[in-house]
Amino acid sequence: xxxxxxxxxxxxxxxxxxxxxxxxxxxxxxxxxxxxxxxxxxxxxxxxxxxxxxxxxxxxxxxxxxxxxxxxxxxxxxxxxxxxxxxxxxxxxxxxxxxxxxxxxxxxxxxxxxxxxxxxxxxxxxxxxxxxxxxxxxxxxxxxxxxxxxxxxxxxxxxxxxxxxxxxxxxxxxxxxxxxxxxxxxxxxxxxxxxxxxxxxxxxxxxxxxxxxxxxxxxxxxxxxxxxxxxx
DNA sequence: GCGACAG
DNA sequence: ATCTTGTCGC
Numbered sequence: 001x002x003x004x005x006x007x008x009x010x011x012x013x014x015x016x017x018x019x020x021x022x023x024x025x026x027x028x029x030x031x032x033x034x035x036x037x038x039x040x041x042x043x044x045x046x047x048x049x050x051x052x053x054x055x056x057x058x059x060x061x062x063x064x065x066x067x068x069x070x071x072x073x074x075x076x077x078x079x080x081x082x083x084x085x086x087x088x089x090x091x092x093x094x095x096x097x098x099x100x101x102x103x104x105x106x107x108x109x110x111x112x113x114x115x116x117x118x119x120x121x122x123x124x125x126x127x128x129x130x131x132x133x134x135x136x137x138x139x140x141x142x143x144x145x146x147x148x149x150x151x152x153x154x155x156x157x158x159x160x161x162x163x164x165x166x167x168x169x170x171x172x173x174x175x176x177x178x179x180x181x182x183x184x185x186x187x188x189x190x191x192x193x194x195x196x197x198x199x200x201x202x203x204x205x206x207x208x209x210x211x212x213x214x215x216x217x218x219x220x221x222x223x224x225x226x227x228x229x230x231x232x
Numbered sequence: 233g234c235g236a237c238a239g
Numbered sequence: 240a241t242c243t244t245g246t247c248g249c
Contacts, residue, residue: 047239048239048240050239050241054241085240087236087238087239088237094239115238115239116238116239117238121238122237126238127238127239141238143239144238144239145237145238145239146237147236147237147238148237180249222240
């Protein structure tokens with residue numbers, strides 16, 4: 001992704017929870033849930049970790065070949081942490097660092113996988129949806145736990161899934177990405193449909209619970225990369 | 233009023 | 240998310 005001139009970022013945290021929530025409602029209105037992504041050539045995965053007991057926010061972005069899922073580039077961004085974790089306002093805490101790492105990638109991805117919720121959120125704007133609306137890029141949220149919503153039992157086989165409902169609406173899917181592991185919570189972030197999101201995530205799940213884009217970003221963001229880059 | 237609550 | 244080693248189960 002080239003030096004992007006005007007990529008709007010969340011305003012500095014001022015402690016005003018009510019205003020942040022109001023902004024989420026505005027941005028949620030811009031979310032598009034229709035499949036509208038280009039032929040997939042490049043994928044990206046982003047995730048966040050912390051250093052100094054939370055003082056530093058460390059974001060990682062990984063670029064992958066969509067066909068082979070092989071990593072092509074990785075970027076890390078470190079920023080002073082501006083606000084505490086508040087359920088429902090996660091994106092305001094993590095997005096600044098994520099956008100910096102994403103913007104530093106050598107190419108603009110066709111689709112971004114984000115560790116967290118898409119529209120499966122109290123106001124329809126989880127971090128994946130927030131990122132999508134702000135960057136204009138197609139995005140999907142892949143979370144390890146539910147924030148809101150309910151669902152029936154999920155089958156035991158890879159690929160089995162059930163709808164995630166919130167306030168009478170389908171907002172995502174609970175997907176078994178691999179046998180004998182807890183299912184993932186998948187929800188569209190932007191420019192991706194409710195049916196396509198789980199399909200795209202599953203296509204990126206090889207031998208682990210998490211899809212490659214998010215799994216690789218997670219390794220780097222959480223300092224588990226064991227000494228260095230993905231390219232030995 | 234009492235829980236629940238992505239990372 | 241993070242603090243943290245070995246250990247039990249598939």
